[in-house]
Amino acid sequence: MNRITKPVIALLVLAITLSCAVSKQRKFNAKQVYKSPDLIITQITANTFLHVSYKQTNDFGNVPCNGLVVRSGSETMVFDTPTNDKSAGELIKWIKETLKCKVNAVIPTHFHDDCLGGLNAFHAAGIPSYANAGTIALATANNLPVPQHSFTDSLRLSVGIETVTARFFGEGHTKDNVVGYFAGENVMFGGCLIKALKASRGFTGDANLDTWSGTVQKVKAAYPDVKVVVPGHGAYGDKRLLDYTIKLFEVK
8 A cells, every 4th residue: 555645645735725715715705885774785796786775565664675786897787776766876876986887787677666666767877778578568557667678588788798697487476577697606686586585475466376486496497506696685695595485485
């Protein structure tokens, strides 16, 4: 049997130590980077930022509503607007003045006003909006701000050297809900289709409860490498949010 010499052992120890150090460096510590009475922005990965605004409701009180900013170089893209034009204006100003970035586009992930309530502020700033054709039809029918450009099954947009996608997998929270994905960092914006861990079913007045679980199963299969999952409300996490949502809406 070959004997392992002391120099070889030392090299192995060094390699393991360096490997652990690299792993620690890759872990990103989230940090709050902006806060006002109407808007909170938290950096959750090197190039993604969670924006949280608020919607007063009769059934659930003052509800925090999530959206996501994705950055590559000096360009950004936003999934879901803040809930009103005032907080949307704050977000746009912060992106331009603090991040020093251009906003290429905004994508509301369904027709409710927690996704597009601040859309007019984006249009006033000259920022184009894109949405599922179903979202445009439902926003129009409900006298809500209407996105400018439509897509059917999926959309790809460039942000710096990266791309983001929005894709319709089926009905769930609403008939039109889409999922956003930033492949550069394997971050998913699930919107209200995806629930935070331990969350209730929430508002289901426009939902398809028969298909919701199956729709999320398709999402899970399409993005096996996802690392961060951001729901429409509540705490973000990992792919366990997908499993939780699938189970929450399973048809018994």
